[in-house]
Amino acid sequence: MVDGIQQATAPQTRSRWLFVVAILTGSFLLFLVQPMVARMALPRLGGAPAVWNSAMLVYQALLLGGYAYAHWLGRVPVRMQAGIHLAVLAVAALWWLPIGLFRMDLPADAEPALWVPWLFGASIGPLFFAISAQAPLLQRWYSVASGGRDPYALYAASNVGSFGGLIAYPLIVEPGLALKGQSWLWSIGYGLVFVLVAGCATLLPRKAPEEPHVAHHSPAPGVRRVLHWIVLAFVPSGLMLATTTFLTTDIVAMPMLWVLPLGLYLLSFSVAFREGDTIPDLLARVAPLILLLFGATLIAGHQKLAYLNALIGLILLFVVAVALHSCMYRLRPAPDRLTGFYLAMSVGGALGGVFAGLVAPVLFDWTYEYPLLILAAGVLMPQSFLFPAIGRLWRGEGQLRRIKFLAAALLVATFVWLGILNPGGVLGAMHEQIAFLAVATIGLIATGARIPYLVALAGGLFLFGGYRAIEISLSGDRTRSYFGVYTVADLPDERRLAHGTTLHGIQLKDARSRLPTTYYVPGSGVGRAMQAVPALYGPAARIGVVGLGTGTLACYAAPGQQWRFFEIDPEVVTIARDSGRFTFLRQCVPQAQIAIGDARLRLDEAAPASLDLLALDAFSSDAVPMHLMTTEAFGTYAKVLAPDGLLLVHISNRFLALAPVVAGAAGQGGWHAARLVYYPSALEERDEASISDWIALSRDPKTLARLTSGDPRWQKLTQKPGFTPWTDDYASVVPVMRAFNPSLADD
Numbered sequence: 001m002v003d004g005i006q007q008a009t010a011p012q013t014r015s016r017w018l019f020v021v022a023i024l025t026g027s028f029l030l031f032l033v034q035p036m037v038a039r040m041a042l043p044r045l046g047g048a049p050a051v052w053n054s055a056m057l058v059y060q061a062l063l064l065g066g067y068a069y070a071h072w073l074g075r076v077p078v079r080m081q082a083g084i085h086l087a088v089l090a091v092a093a094l095w096w097l098p099i100g101l102f103r104m105d106l107p108a109d110a111e112p113a114l115w116v117p118w119l120f121g122a123s124i125g126p127l128f129f130a131i132s133a134q135a136p137l138l139q140r141w142y143s144v145a146s147g148g149r150d151p152y153a154l155y156a157a158s159n160v161g162s163f164g165g166l167i168a169y170p171l172i173v174e175p176g177l178a179l180k181g182q183s184w185l186w187s188i189g190y191g192l193v194f195v196l197v198a199g200c201a202t203l204l205p206r207k208a209p210e211e212p213h214v215a216h217h218s219p220a221p222g223v224r225r226v227l228h229w230i231v232l233a234f235v236p237s238g239l240m241l242a243t244t245t246f247l248t249t250d251i252v253a254m255p256m257l258w259v260l261p262l263g264l265y266l267l268s269f270s271v272a273f274r275e276g277d278t279i280p281d282l283l284a285r286v287a288p289l290i291l292l293l294f295g296a297t298l299i300a301g302h303q304k305l306a307y308l309n310a311l312i313g314l315i316l317l318f319v320v321a322v323a324l325h326s327c328m329y330r331l332r333p334a335p336d337r338l339t340g341f342y343l344a345m346s347v348g349g350a351l352g353g354v355f356a357g358l359v360a361p362v363l364f365d366w367t368y369e370y371p372l373l374i375l376a377a378g379v380l381m382p383q384s385f386l387f388p389a390i391g392r393l394w395r396g397e398g399q400l401r402r403i404k405f406l407a408a409a410l411l412v413a414t415f416v417w418l419g420i421l422n423p424g425g426v427l428g429a430m431h432e433q434i435a436f437l438a439v440a441t442i443g444l445i446a447t448g449a450r451i452p453y454l455v456a457l458a459g460g461l462f463l464f465g466g467y468r469a470i471e472i473s474l475s476g477d478r479t480r481s482y483f484g485v486y487t488v489a490d491l492p493d494e495r496r497l498a499h500g501t502t503l504h505g506i507q508l509k510d511a512r513s514r515l516p517t518t519y520y521v522p523g524s525g526v527g528r529a530m531q532a533v534p535a536l537y538g539p540a541a542r543i544g545v546v547g548l549g550t551g552t553l554a555c556y557a558a559p560g561q562q563w564r565f566f567e568i569d570p571e572v573v574t575i576a577r578d579s580g581r582f583t584f585l586r587q588c589v590p591q592a593q594i595a596i597g598d599a600r601l602r603l604d605e606a607a608p609a610s611l612d613l614l615a616l617d618a619f620s621s622d623a624v625p626m627h628l629m630t631t632e633a634f635g636t637y638a639k640v641l642a643p644d645g646l647l648l649v650h651i652s653n654r655f656l657a658l659a660p661v662v663a664g665a666a667g668q669g670g671w672h673a674a675r676l677v678y679y680p681s682a683l684e685e686r687d688e689a690s691i692s693d694w695i696a697l698s699r700d701p702k703t704l705a706r707l708t709s710g711d712p713r714w715q716k717l718t719q720k721p722g723f724t725p726w727t728d729d730y731a732s733v734v735p736v737m738r739a740f741n742p743s744l745a746d747d
Contacts, residue, residue, distance in 0.1 A: 015142075015145055015146065015200075015203045016142070016146070018196065018199055018200055018203070019138055019139075019141070019142040019145075019154060019200055020154060020157045021196060022134070022138055022193065022196035022197055022199070022200050023134060023135055023138050023139070023154055023157045023158045023161065024157045024158065024160060024161035024164075025161065025189065025192060025193050025196060026131050026134035026135070026138075026158075026161070026193050026196075026197075027134065027135060027157075027158040027159065027160075027161030027162040027165065028161040028162070028164050028165040028168075028189070029131055029165065029186060029189045029190060029193060030128070030131050030132060030134075030161075030162060030165065031161075031162040031163075031164075031165035031166045031169075031266075032165035032166075032168060032169055032173065032186060032189075033099065033124060033127070033128065033186060034055070034059055034166075035166075035169045035170065035174075036099075036169060036173070036179075036182050036183075036186065037055075037099070037101070037120060037123060037124050038055050039174070039179065039626075039731075040100065040101050040179055041055070041101060041119065041120070055120055056241075056353060056357055057117065057353070057354065057357070057358065058117045058120045058121055058125075059128070060349065060350040060353045060354070061117075061350065062121070062125060062128045062129050062132060063128075063132045063346055063349075063350070064343075064346045064347060064350050065129055065132070066128070066129050066130070066131070066132030066133040067132065067133065067136055067339070067342050067343045067345075067346040068343055068346075069129065069133050070133040070136040070137040070140075070339050070342070070343075071136070071339035071340055071342075071343045073085065073133075073137065073339075074140065074339050078140075078141060078144050078204050078205075079201075079204055079205075079206060081137070081141070082141070082197075082200075082201035082204055083201075085130075085133065085137060085197065086194070086197060086198060086201065088126075088130050089130050089193070089194050089197065090194070091126070092126035092127045092129070092130045093127075093190060093191070093194065095126065096123075096124065096126055096127050097127070097187045097190060098183045098184055098186075098187040099123075099124060099127060099183050099186050099187055099190075100123065100183050101119065101123045102119060102122040102123040127190065131190075131193065134158075134193070134197070135154075135155060135158040135342070136338060136339045136342040136343075137339075138154070138197070138200055139151035139152070139154050139155065139335075139338055140335070140338050140339060141200055141201075141203075141204055142154060142200075143335040143338070144204060144205065145200075145203045145204055145205070150275075150335065151335055151338065152273055152329065152332055152335075152338070153273060153274055153275070155269060155273045156269065156270040156271075156273050156274060157270075158269075159266045159267065159268075159269040159270045159273075160267075160270050162266045163263050163266040163267050163270075166259060166262060166263050166266065167259065167263060170259060170732070170733075170734065171734060173185070174731075174732045174734075175732040175734045175735065177730075178727075178729040178730040179728075179729045179730065180729060217334070217336055218333060218334035218336055218337055220337070221333055221337065221340070221341075225331065226340075226344050228331065229328060229331065229341065229344040229345055229348065230344050230345075230347050230348035230351070231348060231380065232324045232325070232327055232328040232331075232348065232380060233324075233328065233344070233345040233346075233347070233348025233349045233352065234348040234349070234351050234352040234355070235320070235324055235352065235373055235376045235377050235380060236265060236268065236317075236320060236321040236324050236325060236352070237265070237348065237349040237350075237351075237352030237353055237356075238351075238352030238353065238355050238356040238369065238373050239317055239320055239321070239352075239356075239370075239373045239374075239377065240261050240262060240264075240265040240317060240321070240352075240356075241261075241352070241353055241356035241357050242356045242360070242367065242369045242370040242373050243261045243313050243314070243316075243317045243370070244261045244262070245356070245360075245367055245369075245370070260314055261313075261314065261317055264314055264317055264318040264321065265317065265318075265321050267318070268318055268321035268322045268325050269325055271322050271325075271326075272321075272322050272325035272326040272328070272329050273325070273329050274329075281384070283319070283322060283323045283326060283381075283382070284323075284381075284382040284383055284384040285384050285386055285447075286319075287319050287320070287322075287323040287381055287382075288378065288381055288383050288443070288447045288453060289386070289443055289444065289447055290315070290316065290319050291316065291319070291320065291374065291377060291378055291381065291457065292378075292440070292443035292447075292453075292456060292457050292460055293440055293443070293460075294312050294313075294315065294316040294319075295316060295371070295374040295457065295460065295461060316374075320374075320377045320381070323377075323381050323382065324377065324380055324381065327380070327381075327382055328345065355369065356369050356373070361480055361481065361482050364480060365473050365478050365479055365480045365485070366469050366472070366473060366478060366480065366485055367485065368469070371461045371466060374457070374461060375454070375457060375458060375461070378453065378454050378457045379450075379454065383447055383448050383449075383450060383453065384447075384448050385447065385448030385449075386444060386447055386448070442455075442456040442459075443456045443457070443460075472487065477489070477490070479571055479574075479575070480571075481569055481570070481571040483568065483569040483571070483572075484499050484569075485499070486498070486499055486504070486571060486572070486575060488575065488581050490581075492509075493508065493509055494506055494507060494508050494509060494688065495507050495509065495581060495582065497549070497550050497575060497581075497582070503518065503690075504549050504550065505517070505518060505549040505550030505551075505552050505576075505582070506518055506550070506552075506688045507550055507552070507582050507583065507584060508687065508688065512687070513583060513587065514555045514584075514587055514588060515555070515687065516552050516553070516555055516556065517552060517687065517688040517689065517690075518552065518688060518689065518690045518692075519617075519650060519652060519690050519692035519694075520552045520553055520692075521678075521680060521684060521687075521689040521690075521692075523678050523680065523684070523689075524676070524678045524692040524694060525648060525675075525676035525678065525692065525693075525694025525695070525696060525714075526553065526615055526617075526648045526650065526692075526694050527556070528676070528707070528711070529613065529615075529646060529648050529694075529696060529707060530543075530553065530556035530613075531556065532706070532707050533556075533558075533561070533612070533613055534558060535706070536612070536613075536644075536646065536703060536706060536707070537612040537613070539558065539559070539560040539561070540560050540561065540562070541558075541561050541562070541612045541613065542561070542562045542564075542610060542611045542612045542613075543557070543561055543562065543563045543564070543611070543612065543613050543614075543615075544563075544564045544565075544566065544603075544611040544613070544614040544615070544640070545563070545564070545565050545566070545614075545615045545617065546565075546566045546599040546603075546614070546615065546616045546617060546618045546628075547566070547567065547599075547616070547617040547618040548565045548566075548567035548572050548573060548576050548594065549572070549576065549617070550575070550576050550582040550584055551565075551576045551577070551582060551584035551585040551588075552584055553615060553617075554584045554585050554588040554589045554592060555584055555587070555588040556588075557588050557589040557592075561589075563589045563591075563592040563593070564592065564593045564594075564595065564611070565592055565593070565594045565595070566594075566595050566597075566599040566602050566603065567594060567595070567596055568596070568597060568598055568599065568618075570596055573594055573596065577594070599616075599618055599628065600627055600628055600633055600636060603636050603637065603640050604636050604639075606640045607640075608639050608640065609639075609640070609641065609642045609643070609645075610640055611640050611641050611642065611645060612641070612642050612644075612645050612646070613641075613645065613646045613647075613648070614637055614640065614641055614645070614646075614647050614648070615648040615650070616628065616637070616647065616648065616649045616650060617650040626726065626731050626733070627728070629658070629661050629662070629665065629726050629731070630665070630725075630726045630727050630728050630731060631664075631665045631668040631669060631725055631726065631727050632727060632728045633665075634647075634665040634666070634668075634669045634671070635669060638669060638671075638699060641699075643699065643700060644698065644699075644700040644702070644703045645698065645699075645700075645703075646696060646697070646698050646703060646704075646707065647671070647696070647697040647698065648694055648695070648696055648697075649662050649694065649695045649697065650692070650693070650694055651693050651694070651695060652690075652691070652692050652693045653693075655737060655738060656733060656736050656737060656738065657736050657738055658736060659675060659693075659695065659717065659720075660719070660720035660723045660735075660736060661725070661726055661736060662695050662697070662717065663717050663718060663719045663720060663723075664719060664720075664723055664724070664725030664726065665725055665726065666697055666717065666719075667719050667725065668725050669699075670699055671697040671698065671699055672697065672698055672699070672700075672701045672704045673695055673696065673697040673704075673716075673717035674695070674696050674704060674707075674708045674714040674715060674716055674717055675693070675694070675695045675696075675714070675715050675716075675717045676693075676694055676695075676696070676711075676713050676714050676715070677691070677692070677693045677713075678691065678692050678693075678694075678713070679691055695717055696708065696714070723735065
């Protein structure tokens with residue numbers, strides 16, 4: 001008897017593991033292909049955020065289509081489902097492998113919002129569509145093959161695979177393989193998935209006594225239940241993108257930070273989609289309090305605690321996602337309704353992405369979607385009283401309950417008033433700490449009573465940063481585009497432009513308004529080059545600048561020179577030239593041409609040898625447009641520069657050591673290069689000078705010698721041993737990240 005049970009259990013265990021491996025492998029490929037194809041598109045479409053937003057929209061649409069396809073397959077017998085799906089996988093492989101971008105000639109003025117969805121859909125649409133159906137489809141097959149066992153736990157394997165693919169690309173695949181190798185690796189993985197799916201298909205019964213795939217035996221979910229699923233999926237998906245935007249805009253602009261929110265979002269499914277009441281019960285008690293305390297802290301956004309705030313934001317996202325996904329799991333239908341459940345979840349996820357990634361940047365001038373989604377999480381999140389005594393306090397009826405609610409609201413309003421009207425008065429520096437303790441106390445008491453809790457949560461969000469954000473919005477000093485949030489600060493002696501947390505430019509007022517500041521002072525590498533232009537190229541020199549900023553470099557212009565700026569964001573042009581807030585352009589070179597669009601694409605359209613000097617300063621918010629630093633990009637700069645032309649590259653960066661990248665490109669392209677790290681004097685610092693790191697390059701050694709001779713601060717740029725230069729086919733930020741490479745700390 002025991003032997004019979006063991007013999008029956010062994011095949012079930014083997015079949016379960018086969019389904020787990022198939023689901024995990026498919027999800028791994030699904031999230032590996034996303035950054036891979038976007039990386040392939042960089043040289044052809046540029047690094048505009050609109051490209052990434054459009055790409056994410058394509059992925060979500062294809063994922064929704066794959067889930068809808070899996071749901072539709074439930075209309076036919078399960079063996080027929082297997083045949084249809086294997087045929088879909090085979091056709092997609094025959095037409096689209098090895099994976100790569102569809103060959104087409106884009107117009108020079110290609111609009112990413114229109115062309116990117118078409119290009120990505122044509123390049124990977126069928127493959128992505130077929131793979132995206134794996135998770136719900138194989139779960140249903142497993143339920144049939146195992147005699148009706150609950151398949152939902154297998155969704156954890158799907159998200160472990162997704163997380164693995166997401167992390168593997170920037171850390172393992174991209175540093176180790178060129179794009180062609182990545183394409184073949186993914187294609188081999190696709191073949192493995194086909195074999196695994198075929199293996200799962202062999203485990204399906206040839207003739208099932210009942211047809212659960214056709215005739216549903218459980219009651220259909222009502223409209224309210226389906227809408228509830230959609231909303232529960234909407235908030236974590238939107239919060240994932242909003243967290244990414246908020247952290248990189250208002251906390252710290254750190255490379256690869258976008259991987260962490262998406263990875264934690266995927267892992268939340270693995271934690272939430274499991275049996276047992278321990279996690280849901282714990283979250284019902286703890287998650288609302290974490291939401292109250294961490295949400296308010298993050299909105300405050302103190303820059304001195306940037307890394308701590310980033311960690312808090314990631315913890316908050318994970319807790320919210322696990323809490324809401326656990327709620328969704330508890331409301332799941334029977335296995336025969338599985339694909340409809342996942343379809344509703346996919347709809348909610350896509351809508352959350354559209355709201356946070358596309359709609360919010362148009363509607364809001366700040367990351368208001370973040371506190372709004374925090375509030376929405378407070379509305380949806382299950383709650384229970386922390387202690388029985390608190391529960392008894394809130395169980396009163398009628399007048400007593402209203403008095404409790406109004407008292408809590410009055411207390412929050414009092415501290416909000418103290419924060420707004422008396423930030424530095426009687427309470428001094430302690431007012432925020434006192435207010436924070438008050439909000440925390442109210443939250444402890446109100447957790448479990450939803451309306452009073454939401455009053456405390458809204459009060460905390462408003463008090464710690466919300467009112468300041470509204471105040472700036474009402475003043476008109478801030479604007480937002482798909483490229484970020486720009487804030488103009490008008491101080492008594494100067495005016496500042498910030499792009500998120502990164503200073504974009506400073507203009508002094510009155511008689512000093514023409515004085516270059518920050519990274520562009522006369523002693524900096526670019527300042528010295530600009531002052532040498534008349535001697536190097538005569539009075540009719542042709543100057544190009546990639547990255548407009550506030551237009552600071554314009555005040556090196558001399559009569560007779562021709563200036564051309566390349567700027568990707570039209571909003572920056574409005575701020576620097578049209579708004580009147582900054583006057584560098586109007587005062588110094590009002591006739592300057594401004595080419596809007598990705599700089600590499602615009603430079604490629606320019607006439608050969610049409611510039612004498614080109615300053616590359618496109619690294620706003622410490623983000624590195626990788627496609628501007630490849631050897632092919634430096635080939636474009638060489639084409640547009642005169643034979644004795646000069647290229648200035650700004651590499652000041654808190655997180656990346658970019659000197660090896662420039663040195664590698666210089667070695668590949670026959671450039672001669674020198675580097676100047678400038679430390680301003682105390683007097684210059686009072687005039688807003690900053691430490692700067694510039695590299696000067698020229699294919700004519702005599703030109704470089706004329707610039708650098710007699711100044712020992714110019715140092716010859718040498719290549720880093722073992723460093724592989726970036727190309728359009730191979731580039732990785734991992735080898736140049738200071739955090740991963742202590743030897744680069746001082747480079």
